[in-house]
Structure formats: structure tokens, C-alpha cells
Amino acid sequence: MEPTRITHERVEQEDLDTRYLAGTLSDEEADAFEEHYFSCDRCWSAVQLGLGVRGAEAPEKADARGAAPRVHRTGAAPSTMARPRRQWMPIALAAAVAMMAFGLWQWNDNQRMRPTDDALRGPTDSIRAVASVRGRALVLSWPATATADRYGVRLQKRDGTIIVERFTADTLVALSRDSLPAISDSEPVYWEVRALDALRRTIARSRLVPARMPPARR
Amino acid sequence: MPNESELAARFWDRIRVFAARRLQDAAIAEDVAQETLRRVIEAVRAGRVENPDAIAGFIFQTAKHICMHAHRSAGREVRAMQRLDDPDESEERRPTALDHLITEERRAEVRSALEVLSPEDRELLRALYYEQLETAALATRLGLTAGALRVRKHRALQRLADVLEQNRAGETLSSNRELKR
Numbered sequence: 001m002e003p004t005r006i007t008h009e010r011v012e013q014e015d016l017d018t019r020y021l022a023g024t025l026s027d028e029e030a031d032a033f034e035e036h037y038f039s040c041d042r043c044w045s046a047v048q049l050g051l052g053v054r055g056a057e058a059p060e061k062a063d064a065r066g067a068a069p070r071v072h073r074t075g076a077a078p079s080t081m082a083r084p085r086r087q088w089m090p091i092a093l094a095a096a097v098a099m100m101a102f103g104l105w106q107w108n109d110n111q112r113m114r115p116t117d118d119a120l121r122g123p124t125d126s127i128r129a130v131a132s133v134r135g136r137a138l139v140l141s142w143p144a145t146a147t148a149d150r151y152g153v154r155l156q157k158r159d160g161t162i163i164v165e166r167f168t169a170d171t172l173v174a175l176s177r178d179s180l181p182a183i184s185d186s187e188p189v190y191w192e193v194r195a196l197d198a199l200r201r202t203i204a205r206s207r208l209v210p211a212r213m214p215p216a217r218r
Numbered sequence: 219m220p221n222e223s224e225l226a227a228r229f230w231d232r233i234r235v236f237a238a239r240r241l242q243d244a245a246i247a248e249d250v251a252q253e254t255l256r257r258v259i260e261a262v263r264a265g266r267v268e269n270p271d272a273i274a275g276f277i278f279q280t281a282k283h284i285c286m287h288a289h290r291s292a293g294r295e296v297r298a299m300q301r302l303d304d305p306d307e308s309e310e311r312r313p314t315a316l317d318h319l320i321t322e323e324r325r326a327e328v329r330s331a332l333e334v335l336s337p338e339d340r341e342l343l344r345a346l347y348y349e350q351l352e353t354a355a356l357a358t359r360l361g362l363t364a365g366a367l368r369v370r371k372h373r374a375l376q377r378l379a380d381v382l383e384q385n386r387a388g389e390t391l392s393s394n395r396e397l398k399r
Contacts (some may be wrong), residue, residue, distance in 0.1 A: 012368060015353045021316070022350040031282075034236050039274035044232060049233070050347045052328035055320035058313070059346035150223075163322040169228075171367050182326055197220050199256040200230070207273075 005034035008043060017046040021054065060182070127206040129193050134174065136214050140191045141172040145204050148195035152202075155211060156190055163189060167196075177214045186217050220273070222259050229255070229274075233281045234319055240285045244318035254281040331381040339374035344372060 012019055016033045019025050025033060037044045129142040140153060148192060153173045155164040163183065166173055175194075191210040197203050220228065233254050237247035261267050299322050304341075332340050345351045351359075357367040374379050 015368070016373075018346050018353065021347060023314075024350075024352075030239070034239075035275070035278050037284075038229070038236075038278040040233055045379065046375060047235065049229070049378055049382075050343075051316060051320060051346040052324055052341045053248075053332070055325040056328035056332055058317065058325075058343050061239070073264050087364060144386060159316070161322060164322075165321050179323065180326070182322060200252050200260050202252075 006032045008036075008040055011036065011043050011046075016042055021047065023052045059196065066192060068145060091173070104188075108213050125194055126204040127195060127211050129191060129206040130163035131191055131209050133212045133214050134178045137174040138177060138180075138211050138213060139172065139174045140209065140211070141205065142193050144171050147203060148198060149198040150196050152194045152196055154192045156192065156208075158188055158190070178217060183213070183216075185213060220270070222262075225259065225262075225273070225277075226255055229258075229277050231319075233277070235316060236278075236281055237285050238315040242315045244315045247315065247319070250281060250284050253284050268361065291361075295317055327382060327385060328378075330383060331378055334381045335377055338372075340378060342370055342374050343378065 006016070007016045011033070016025065017030070020030055020033050030083055033043075037047055041102075077218050126147065127142050129140055132139045132141070138155070143149070146149075150167055150169045151171070153164075153166045153168065154162050155175065163180065164175060176181070189211045191207045191211050197206040230251055233251040234247045235243075237250035238244050241247060241250070254277060256266075257280050258273075261276070261280075262273075267273055333345070335343075342356075345356050345359075346353070352366060353367055353371075357364050360367065362370070
């Protein structure tokens with residue numbers, strides 16, 4: 001396949017969206033397809049749907065109860081936690097190396113391009129969020145941060161797996177308990193809210209706040 | 219030119235997916251998305267992006283540039299370490315950084331939307347996106363031409379998108395009702 005000049009028709013003809021998600025495109029092909037989906041909403045939608053199907057069909061993750069809650073970073077391989085030590089160690093090491101390398105790069109790059117990592121992350125615990133229940137809704141509310149443009153709110157499991165993520169200009173988020181059927185009544189879940197500026201930088205964040213859950217419908 | 223909120227809403231997930239595939243780390247991908255949007259919005263404010271049609275390309279190039287620094291230093295180590303992993307598991311489909319970008323909520327909503335589709339659509343989407351079968355192999359298995367398979371895939375995705383849209387509209391109504399109680 002010629003790697004340059006991707007059109008929507010070509011994506012359909014050569015099944016590039018499916019092959020992209022399967023990881024079977026060459027680096028050049030994947031690069032060209034990514035450049036294309038930045039400007040093609042139809043192809044981006046196909047990628048999102050395909051990714052959603054993949055996630056929906058994947059087996060449920062092992063229950064992570066008992067694991068220490070992860071406070072800051074989320075999204076790094078929680079399911080590998082259940083693997084035997086010899087299997088996840090290389091991945092953990094690789095992730096650590098990658099994060100250190102990225103940190104070094106950030107430090108170097110930030111000599112001329114702010115923000116620093118602190119500015120990206122923002123001060124911890126500076127938002128006092130309150131979890132409550134209203135009817136069958138889980139609710140989190142918090143006081144406004146003066147310079148915030150919007151807020152990023154997450155509901156997550158103890159192992160950092162993100163259950164729900166919302167971006168809002170309000171200072172309250174409510175989720176119907178019925179929209180979380182996969183979460184059992186006894187599973188501990190936590191809210192976190194970050195205040196973001198207009199550039200989506202984190203300028204303040206809350207602690208992990210244990211969510212209050214109305215019981216699931218039987 | 220789209221305003222800053224529109225830019226963030228439209229490109230946030232694209233940048234995260236793009237960066238997660240390259241860097242194999244969902245958390246770093248989020249940092250890349252933040253930094254990319256910061257640079258892009260500063261460039262827009264400074265009038266360095268004049269053509270609104272060029273904004274997608276500009277964002278892509280900015281994200282690529284940011285990823286490249288991290289990729290050069292970290293990518294080789296990640297790949298090398300992955301090769302050292304247990305070969306017994308190599309045939310099993312393992313979660314990647316892309317999988318970690320999918321929230322539990324998204325999994326649940328797609329799962330319930332899939333249940334509404336016909337078994338044929340569901341099987342087709344599962345084979346393509348979860349089992350990750352090559353289209354040629356899948357076409358042979360289903361006794362279809364490659365062209366017919368493409369049409370079926372396109373229609374199945376469209377039906378899935380429609381169901382997701384309907385369900386989302388219903389859930390918004392139901393959440394509003396809960397709050398009013």
C-alpha cells in the first residue's frame with residue numbers, strides 16, 4: 001500500500017480502520033491513517049466504535065478489591081496486576097523506563113516550553129469534593145475553582161480503572177446507578193475531580209472521594 | 219476557527235488514541251494530549267494558525283512532534299522488554315494501551331447496544347474487532363466476497379452507532395428525572 005494520501009474511500013476499500021485497531025498496519029500506514037482520522041470524522045467514528053466493540057467483548061477484569069487505590073495516574077495496565085510476577089515484571093519495568101524517559105524529556109523540553117509536570121498535574125487535594133446520593137443517582141459536588149474553565153470528573157475503581165469520565169463546566173455531576181450495572185453494591189469506587197484551565201491543564205484536584213452508591217436494582 | 223472548547227472536545231480523544239498507540243501508555247498519552255492542546259491553543263491565540271481547514275493537520279503534527287521525543291527514548295526499551303515477556307502468553311490477546319483508554323461506562327454502553335443488534339451483526343463486529351480476523355479470512359468463513367463483507371461491516375457499525383445514540387438520549391432523560399426526584 002502506498003502510505004501517503006489516504007482518502008475515506010481508500011480506508012473503506014483497504015479496511016484500514018479495522019487493521020489499524022488490530023495493529024497490522026505498518027508504521028507508515030498507521031501514521032498516514034492517523035493523519036487522516038484527525039480530519040475525517042467518519043473514519044474517527046469507525047475507530048471509536050471498533051475500540052468500543054473490542055472493550056465490550058473483552059472478558060470482565062478480575063476484581064481488584066484489596067489492591068491499594070492508585071491516586072494519580074490512571075489507565076496503565078490494571079489487568080496485568082493479576083498476572084504472575086514473572087509475567088508482569090517486564091511490563092512494569094518497561095512502563096517505569098518509559099515514564100522516566102518521558103519525565104526526563106519533559107524536564108528538558110520544559111526549559112523552553114512550560115508547563116512543568118507540577119503545572120500539568122496541579123496541586124493535590126485542593127478541591128474539597130463531596131459525594132452524596134439523590135434518589136437513584138450518585139452525585140459529586142465541589143466548590144468552584146476561580147480560574148477553572150471546566151472540570152474533569154472520574155469515577156474509578158481501586159485499581160485505577162476508569163468507570164466513567166465526564167468533562168463539565170458545572171460543579172456537580174450525577175450518574176444514574178442504573179447506568180453502572182457492572183459495579184456491585186459492595187465494590188468500592190472513588191470519585192476524583194480536576195479543575196482544568198482553558199488549555200486543559202490541571203490547576204487543582206481533589207482527593208479520591210469514596211462514592212456513595214444506592215443499591216443496584218434486582 | 220473553532221473555539222478552544224470545541225477544539226478540545228473534537229481532538230482530545232483522537233490525540234489520546236494516537237499517542238497511546240505510539241507510546242503504549244495510556245497515562246502518558248493523556249499528558250501528550252494536554253501538552254498538544256496547550257501548544258495548539260497558544261498558536262491559535264498568537265495567530266500562527268490562520269487557515270481553519272489546516273487546524274487538524276496542525277494538531278496532528280504537533281502531537282506527532284511531542285510523541286516523537288518520548289518515543290525515541292522509551293519506545294525501544296518498551297519493545298525490547300515486551301519481547302522478553304513470557305512466550306506462553308503470546309497467542310492470547312492482551313490488553314494494550316488502547317484498551318486502557320476505554321472506560322467501564324463505554325464498555326457497558328457498547329455491550330448493551332450490541333445486545334440489540336442481530337446475532338449476525340454482533341458476530342461480524344466481534345470477529346473483526348475482538349478476534350481481529352483478517353477481512354479476507356472472515357469473508358471466506360462467511361462465504362462472502364470482500365466487497366459484500368465491507369458493506370455488511372459498514373451497515374453493522376452504522377446500526378451500532380444508531381443504537382448507542384438512542385440509548386444515550388434515553389439515559390440523559392432518565393438521569394434528569396432522577397435528579398428532579
